[in-house]
Amino acid sequence: MLSDITIGQYFPGNSLLHRLDPRMKLTLTLLFIVVVFLPQNWFGLLAVVAFLGGILALSHLPVKLLWRSIKPVLFLVAFTSVLNMLYVSGEGEPLLAFWVIKIYPEGIATAVFISIRIVCLIAGSSLLTYTTTPTALTDAMEYLLSPLKVVKVNAHELAMMMTIALRFIPTLMEETDKIMSAQKARGADLESGGLMQRVRALIPILIPLFVSSFRRAYELAMAMECRCYQGGEGRTRMKRLQTARRDWVALAVYVAVVVALIGLNILFGSSLK
Amino acid sequence: MPMLKAEDVRFQYEYENEAPQIVLRGINLTVEKGSFVALLGHNGCGKSTLAKHFNALLLPTGGRVLVEGMDTAAEANTYPVRRLVGMVLQNPDNQLVSTIVEEDVAFGPENLGLPPAEIRQRVDEALAAVDMTAYKDHSPHKLSGGQKQRVAIAGVIAMHPDCILLDEPTAMLDPKGRQEVLDTICRLNREQGMTVVLITHYMEEAALADRVVVMEGGMVLEDGTPRQVFAQVDKLRALGLDVPQPTALCAALRQHGIDLPADLLTPEECAAALVQRIQDRKA
Numbered sequence: 004m005l006s007d008i009t010i011g012q013y014f015p016g017n018s019l020l021h022r023l024d025p026r027m028k029l030t031l032t033l034l035f036i037v038v039v040f041l042p043q044n045w046f047g048l049l050a051v052v053a054f055l056g057g058i059l060a061l062s063h064l065p066v067k068l069l070w071r072s073i074k075p076v077l078f079l080v081a082f083t084s085v086l087n088m089l090y091v092s093g094e095g096e097p098l099l100a101f102w103v104i105k106i107y108p109e110g111i112a113t114a115v116f117i118s119i120r121i122v123c124l125i126a127g128s129s130l131l132t133y134t135t136t137p138t139a140l141t142d143a144m145e146y147l148l149s150p151l152k153v154v155k156v157n158a159h160e161l162a163m164m165m166t167i168a169l170r171f172i173p174t175l176m177e178e179t180d181k182i183m184s185a186q187k188a189r190g191a192d193l194e195s196g197g198l199m200q201r202v203r204a205l206i207p208i209l210i211p212l213f214v215s216s217f218r219r220a221y222e223l224a225m226a227m228e229c230r231c232y233q234g235g236e237g238r239t240r241m242k243r244l245q246t247a248r249r250d251w252v253a254l255a256v257y258v259a260v261v262v263a264l265i266g267l268n269i270l271f272g273s274s275l276k
Numbered sequence: 277m278p279m280l281k282a283e284d285v286r287f288q289y290e291y292e293n294e295a296p297q298i299v300l301r302g303i304n305l306t307v308e309k310g311s312f313v314a315l316l317g318h319n320g321c322g323k324s325t326l327a328k329h330f331n332a333l334l335l336p337t338g339g340r341v342l343v344e345g346m347d348t349a350a351e352a353n354t355y356p357v358r359r360l361v362g363m364v365l366q367n368p369d370n371q372l373v374s375t376i377v378e379e380d381v382a383f384g385p386e387n388l389g390l391p392p393a394e395i396r397q398r399v400d401e402a403l404a405a406v407d408m409t410a411y412k413d414h415s416p417h418k419l420s421g422g423q424k425q426r427v428a429i430a431g432v433i434a435m436h437p438d439c440i441l442l443d444e445p446t447a448m449l450d451p452k453g454r455q456e457v458l459d460t461i462c463r464l465n466r467e468q469g470m471t472v473v474l475i476t477h478y479m480e481e482a483a484l485a486d487r488v489v490v491m492e493g494g495m496v497l498e499d500g501t502p503r504q505v506f507a508q509v510d511k512l513r514a515l516g517l518d519v520p521q522p523t524a525l526c527a528a529l530r531q532h533g534i535d536l537p538a539d540l541l542t543p544e545e546c547a548a549a550l551v552q553r554i555q556d557r558k559a
Contacts, residue, residue, distance in 0.1 A: 137375065138374070138375055138376060138379065166373065166374060166375065167373060169375050170372065170373060170374060170375045170416070170417075173415075173417040174369050174417055177417070218370075219369070219370045222365060222367065222370035222371065223370050223371065223373070225333065225365070226363075226365055226370065226371035226373075226428075227373060227383075228333065228358070229331060229333065229358060229362065229363040229365075229432075230358075230362075230383055230384040230387060230431060230432070230435065231355050231358050231359055231384060231387040231388060231435070232383075232387050233355070233387065237389045238386055238387055238389060239386055239389050239390055239391065239392060239395065240382075240386055240392060240395075241378075241379070241382040241385070241386060241392055241395040241396055241399060242379070242382075242392070243392055
């Protein structure tokens with residue numbers, strides 16, 4: 004069933020990571036990207052891997068879950084590795100020389116270094132979506148983007164759109180299922196033929212889906228008006244986001260890690276070519 | 277002061293190159309506080325259009341609509357009117373906004389700018405009133421149609437309206453869901469004194485109301501208690517409307533010369549009257 008698809012990747016739990024304020028988690032995730040790109044040598048990278056391992060342990064998430072998020076980027080990892088091996092040249096003799104291809108030990112080292120970096124980046128940022136409900140993420144985004152009011156970006160409207168989109172994904176999935184069955188019942192062939200033929204077979208599914216989406220949008224707008232919706236102005240929230248001491252401690256830890264990584268860079272210099 | 281008052285309300289859709297489509301042709305209707313009114317009529321008779329006038333979704337092109345004395349045509353009254361008169365639509369899927377049940381119920385009170393503690397309290401009360409407290413953390417798309425519709429009702433009553441308009445709220449539900457929603461509506465009306473205006477195609481639902489209004493061609497045709505209105509079986513049938521099954525049965529038996537009252541609504545009343553007839557004949 005199409006409607007079985009999960010929205011977001013939230014993995015329910017009650018770990019420290021789950022309980023952090025979503026605004027802080029979003030901030031820390033951005034900071035984590037900085038953390039991943041800071042190290043210039045193996046000691047720094049090792050520290051990042053250890054740090055990620057620590058966060059992972061705190062999240063109580065199964066490691067299998069991380070594998071699920073890394074799998075789609077494996078191609079990217081392989082691709083950059085090959086490029087690095089081919090393009091990074093070293094001072095000594097190449098390990099392998101064949102036609103125009105020369106592979107140096109330095110190239111392999113760089114490839115491994117960058118691969119670990121990418122994997123850490125993906126694993127670290129997917130922890131955010133694994134431990135935060137889409138609703139909490141939306142609220143956090145609304146809060147963090149609210150200063151953009153100055154440049155006429157309406158954070159509330161963006162968040163509202165995202166909430167409605169999340170709300171309607173399963174509904175529209177179900178509808179797609181229904182329309183597909185209806186068209187199949189009338190003899191539509193969705194599973195055979197070449198690419199073009201299959202794309203063309205999608206048209207009788209997409210058109211009714213669009214039409215009904217617009218009808219839904221119209222009705223939803225009316226229902227929202229009935230419930231006195233007037234935009235973000237003068238609106239309050241039932242659930243207020245609240246930062247606790249753990250949020251500030253987490254921030255302090257991240258800042259300490261950033262400082263430590265800069266220290267390691269100064270201490271050991273760069274080992275990257 | 278009546279809850280809702282329509283004074284010679286006229287409404288038409290204007291088109292650029294075509295003649296205007298006249299939907300309401302002078303409606304006069306007063307709905308008292310605490311009453312339960314069923315609005316009947318076949319498709320296109322203007323009943324939904326009339327309902328939309330009662331919460332300022334549409335403004336009359338002639339006449340006026342008063343909600344607790346407030347004229348809906350005044351722009352300053354739009355939101356006060358919508359707070360007093362909640363509306364539940366036919367398709368429950370298209371009126372839920374949020375991905376979590378309790379947050380959806382909170383949507384209305386949040387729009388009113390209430391303090392968070394009060395919203396919390398109202399949401400809990402509203403969910404309890406529709407018997408959906410157990411599902412407050414659920415995602416709406418995993419609920420049954422009847423449950424979704426009850427959440428939609430909770431979302432309306434969390435705004436503490438005085439009146440609730442329901443536009444065919446059971447049309448897309450299975451029999452069990454219908455019964456759940458109807459029980460909820462009746463309870464709100466009897467226990468909390470909520471004024472209810474129910475648009476429906478089901479005559480059994482209309483029989484639950486204490487007043488039935490029949491519309492045809494943008495006008496009010498019949499207005500009275502369910503007994504008075506449904507007693508006119510032939511007239512309703514001529515309009516393409518049905519009557520409750522017990523009433524229809526009695527009418528059919530009367531045609532065969534069996535003397536039965538014309539204003540029976542429930543199966544129990546009907547059965548009692550039939551038993552009475554049989555005993556009379558034996559005696």
